[in-house]
Amino acid sequence: MKSFPLHDVVSPLDDSWSLERLAYLQQTFADAPPEAVLTWALHTFTPQICLATSFGPQSIVLMHLISELAPETTVFYLDTELLFLETYTLRAQLEQLLGIGIVRVTPQLSVEDQARLHGPELWARRPDQCCELRKVLPLRRFLEDQRAWITGVRRDAGPARQAAQLVEWDHANGLVKLNPLVDWSKERVWDYLRRHDLPTNVLHERGYPSIGCRPCTRPVREGEDERSGRWVGFEKTECGIHRWPSEAGKTAQAVAPRERR
Numbered sequence: 332m333k334s335f336p337l338h339d340v341v342s343p344l345d346d347s348w349s350l351e352r353l354a355y356l357q358q359t360f361a362d363a364p365p366e367a368v369l370t371w372a373l374h375t376f377t378p379q380i381c382l383a384t385s386f387g388p389q390s391i392v393l394m395h396l397i398s399e400l401a402p403e404t405t406v407f408y409l410d411t412e413l414l415f416l417e418t419y420t421l422r423a424q425l426e427q428l429l430g431i432g433i434v435r436v437t438p439q440l441s442v443e444d445q446a447r448l449h450g451p452e453l454w455a456r457r458p459d460q461c462c463e464l465r466k467v468l469p470l471r472r473f474l475e476d477q478r479a480w481i482t483g484v485r486r487d488a489g490p491a492r493q494a495a496q497l498v499e500w501d502h503a504n505g506l507v508k509l510n511p512l513v514d515w516s517k518e519r520v521w522d523y524l525r526r527h528d529l530p531t532n533v534l535h536e537r538g539y540p541s542i543g544c545r546p547c548t549r550p551v552r553e554g555e556d557e558r559s560g561r562w563v564g565f566e567k568t569e570c571g572i573h574r575w576p577s578e579a580g581k582t583a584q585a586v587a588p589r590e591r592r
């Protein structure tokens with residue numbers, strides 16, 4: 332693993348994570364570059380740490396950082412089997428360019444089996460259920476053996492993400508969650524991508540700032556929220572894999588370490 336100069340590397344003495352401890356880590360890394368929190372997290376959790384990628388701009392920044400810091404780190408994506416062809420093309424490009432393997436995590440039901448069990452085009456009738464089957468449950472299963480996961484969540488990507496923290500406890504999945512770019516703006520992300528000459532999804536040039544599954548993603552107009560092209564016609568703005576305590580009605584209580592499997 333490539334070393335990174337840290338003034339204050341926090342090494343946990345045990346495996347318990349209280350909200351106070353997470354708050355302390357957030358304070359410690361508040362003004363540090365993402366490499367700092369990533370280096371700490373990789374030292375603390377490897378090999379039970381993974382990076383989730385959606386192949387969005389911020390995911391590509393993180394994949395690039397991870398490929399430089401510790402390319403053996405598990406990188407995975409949720410393949411709903413309904414992604415755009417352009418997204419699969421980008422995946423292959425990034426694997427080759429960054430020299431990393433990207434694990435494909437799939438739902439238990441194929442699209443055809445889902446249609447047989449729940450009716451055709453579930454996304455057009457009950458998108459929450461479709462996301463639960465094709466994203467939320469596969470993610471939960473994949474994270475069972477992990478102690479921490481890294482995501483590209485940014486606070487300014489939409490109103491539902493305002494509560495996101497740099498280091499937080501993922502109540503839904505029972506592990507530490509790191510959002511190293513939580514304070515980054517869209518402009519800062521794109522500036523990083525340009526400086527490092529990294530490829531991005533060609534659909535961004537066609538008006539898609541946020542890209543999910545084919546049936547649930549539309550282009551957005553100039554000035555609109557970058558996630559407003561997702562689930563058009565529904566109240567839904569998030570697929571359900573990112574939930575925050577305030578959203579879930581959780582109080583600031585101490586969190587217990589998860590049972591190891």
Ligand code: SF4
Nearest residue numbers: 454461462465544547
């Ligand atoms: Fe289903 Fe749409 Fe969610 Fe994809 S984004 S899992 S198609 S509801």
